[in-house]
Amino acid sequence: MILSSPPPVPGSVPPAAPGPASAPAENAADPTQNAANPTEHAADPTATPLGFGVGARVSAAVMADDYASLLRGILSRLDDTGLVRETGDVSTYVGGHEAHLQRYLIDLAEDLARTEHHATISVLLSRGCPGEVACELPGGAGPRGVEVPEPRRTGRYASAEWALYPLADQVLADGTLPDHMRDIYAAIDHARELGTFRGSEHFVTRLEGDVGDVLATAIAGWLLVGRSVQHVTSHLTISLNSPSHATRTLDEVTR
Numbered sequence: 001m002i003l004s005s006p007p008p009v010p011g012s013v014p015p016a017a018p019g020p021a022s023a024p025a026e027n028a029a030d031p032t033q034n035a036a037n038p039t040e041h042a043a044d045p046t047a048t049p050l051g052f053g054v055g056a057r058v059s060a061a062v063m064a065d066d067y068a069s070l071l072r073g074i075l076s077r078l079d080d081t082g083l084v085r086e087t088g089d090v091s092t093y094v095g096g097h098e099a100h101l102q103r104y105l106i107d108l109a110e111d112l113a114r115t116e117h118h119a120t121i122s123v124l125l126s127r128g129c130p131g132e133v134a135c136e137l138p139g140g141a142g143p144r145g146v147e148v149p150e151p152r153r154t155g156r157y158a159s160a161e162w163a164l165y166p167l168a169d170q171v172l173a174d175g176t177l178p179d180h181m182r183d184i185y186a187a188i189d190h191a192r193e194l195g196t197f198r199g200s201e202h203f204v205t206r207l208e209g210d211v212g213d214v215l216a217t218a219i220a221g222w223l224l225v226g227r228s229v230q231h232v233t234s235h236l237t238i239s240l241n242s243p244s245h246a247t248r249t250l251d252e253v254t255r
Helices: 067-077 098-113 180-194 211-225 250-254
Strands: 055-062 083-087 092-096 119-127 157-166 197-201 204-210 232-240
Touching (some): 055 067, 055 098, 067 098, 083 098, 098 119, 098 211, 098 232, 119 211, 157 180, 157 211, 180 197, 180 204, 204 211
Antiparallel strands (some): 055 092, 055 119, 157 204
């Protein structure tokens, strides 16, 4: 099973067939482990991550002749506890608690970086989506507030392009009017506080730093906006071990 890959090269190993989706862990003592069937919580769709449509679509590629075996090895080691995983020929869907998603994505990025090959990861995050495959939420079903997970540093440098989309189209119960740019600027200010903000470019914000901090920045913005907006999506494209990173180090970008 692989998330995605460059076109096969002569002599490369073909991808393994996708395995069955992983079942979420059952642990009543830890609410982050409880990814129950959303239909069981129709009265409060924000009560569980899957009930609220929390998840990500992920694609990864590594620029190496043996990319298939490298990706299979990495994926076989990833901890998907508490998550549902479904792999297709374009991307992999991973659904579950936001903290588990962050752990999974940082583990994936760290292992890819340690191959020392140029690698990329594309992540699409979504939460609170009416019409989601596994949940049909009416407008006003959220928002869902959760604690922002702490960043976890890996010692591996990454550059990234990040976009955030608060899909707010209704007045909140407290009278707050939807304001997309207000929420986006607040998330960018949070990226500045984390030290990963490097500038604004066409349609995206550039992030640099430890890949754990970069991913935590995107997830934090997604969750902070999600405290006042039901449906929030975010897109992040990460570059690891790029030839253009040869003159960049973590010391340089964190000074």
